[in-house]
Amino acid sequence: MGRLEQTCRERGVKLTQPRRAVLEVLETSRDHPSVGEIHRRVRQRHRIALATTYRVLNRLTEAGVLTRHLFVDKAHYELAGRRHHHLIDRSTGRIVEIDDPALTALLEQALNRLGYRLVDYHLELTGEVERSG
Amino acid sequence: MGRLEQTCRERGVKLTQPRRAVLEVLETSRDHPSVGEIHRRVRQRHRIALATTYRVLNRLTEAGVLTRHLFVDKAHYELAGRRHHHLIDRSTGRIVEIDDPALTALLEQALNRLGYRLVDYHLELTGEVERSG
DNA sequence: GTATATGCAAAAGCTTTGCGGGTTC
DNA sequence: GAACCCGCAAAGCTTTTGCATATAC
Secondary structure, X not given: OOHHHHXXXXXXXXXXXXXXXXXXXXXXXXXXXXXXXXXHHHHOOOOOOHHHHHHHHHHHHHOOOEXXXXXXXXXXXXXXXXXXXXXXXOOOOOEEEEOOHHHHHHHHHHHHHOOEEEXXXXXXXXXXXOOOO | OOHHHHHHHHOOOOOOHHHHHHHHHHHXXXXXXXXXXXXXXXHOOOOOOHHHHHHHHHHHHHOOOEEEEEOOOOEEEEEOXXXXXXXXXXXXXXXXXXXXXXXXXHHHHHHHHOOXXXXXXXXXXXXXXXOOO
């Protein structure tokens, strides 16, 4: 049994066909798909209703298995526990991941100074490619 | 004429009654109101359609006068040019501003290393109050 | 006077929900 | 077997759009 499915069990999330299918899609995705896109991908191999996709994503997010991000206009999901930043390239609209533990540490410190404990964060940077000539 | 209105003129944004009213609300707001909330506040003193509120906010954002943030589930606005971070207190749902120029500088550096120039950013931190006793 | 903005109402997207039937543990 | 989940369809929100009228410059 995969690590994710074990986490679900531990948190009282029943492992149904649709849930396994959604998890599988997110495990094999290297991008940050929207609900519609996740639904489309799952449907390539399984039968699933759009409403179910929404419910599964909500349930898994609530259980801490997934993380929800609100990018340009709708929700996008990824597996939880990934602490990184998202750079939105303004020219192409692409979402790039930036992995910088030092930045995370700094954020954590800033919050601690304010008396908070960092639970999650979502950094959305907008950048333009520097002209180098 | 206020600084904001001058900026609008310079950028070819006609100064209509509804636009002045929306700007006035955002100038006097210390929070980050949603579209519905902005509409509600403007309507306390002026006649304005919801569709107009949306169009005004889109136009002013496009002109760089306002900044749009996608928080929990919908768009929120504030005057542009404010570089700070937003901390969402998970227990209360309140949005708190964190002003930390050092953090901004670090973000800028990280982007430069990647060949990008920082245009804008939106940092959404989720935190819980630390138990201090 | 012309280009652009507004109001209203209708429509378009994304997301949630009620209900009967089905599945997991 | 009980609790929970799924599919379908309908409804709820936020946001956009078409069109006739009104306004800014």
